[in-house]
Amino acid sequence: MLRFHNYDIVFQEIPSEVTLAINISGCPNRCKGCHSPHLWNDIGKVLDESSIAVLMEKYGNAITCICFMGGDSEPDEVDRLAVHLRRSIKQPxxxxxxxxxxxxxxxxxxxxxxxxxLGAYIEELGGLDSPKTNPRLYKITNEQMEDITNHFQKQKQ
Structure with a gap:
């Protein structure tokens, strides 16, 4: 059962989107230097269709994207909830x-x-804003993965 610790409206996690980021707990990865080690514990409220419906009722018109932050302990549940969003939510x-x-x-x-x-955070390589980062952000179009990690990296002048 997925649980979430908290959520927030964010503008930097997904380029050009107003995103409801849901912080899922129970992370099995335990990356050195993790900015949210409290999410290693299985804490918070149940994340299911009902809790998503409550969040959509509250924020639906203000957001363009929902981001599951974590969920690696139960990837099939994250996938199932993504299917639910695609099928059940009236707005795009x-x-x-x-x-x-x-x-x-x-x-x-x-x-x-x-x-x-995708990709574990490796402290010495930095986050998405570092050219050396391990994690990569992909935009999915027709089941093709386009690496858009460079959107987070400032261009040198």
Whole structure:
């Protein structure tokens, strides 16, 4: 069962989107230098269709994307909730998943997401804003993955 610790409206996680970022707890990755080690614990409220409906009722018209921040302990549940969003939400909403795994699990379908971040955080390589970063953010179009990580990196002048 997925649980979430909190959520927030963010503008930088997914380029050009107003995103409801849902921080999922129970992260099994435990990356050195993690900015949210409290999410390693299985804490918070249940994340399911009902809790998503409450969030959509509250924020639906203000957001363009929902991002599952984590969920690596139960990737099939993240995939299932993305399917639910695609089928059940009346307004167009994009779906994103920030995973710390190197690859999307074979049981998950790229078609269910508009964006996926893959790769463990490696402290000495930095976050998405670092040219050396390990994690990569992909935009999914027709089940093709386009690496858009460079959108986070400032261009040198």
């Amino acid at each position: 909403i994009k779906t994103a998943w920030y995973s710390g795994k190197q690859n999307i699990p074979k049981s998950c379908n790229l078609h269910n997401f508009d964006y996926i971040k």
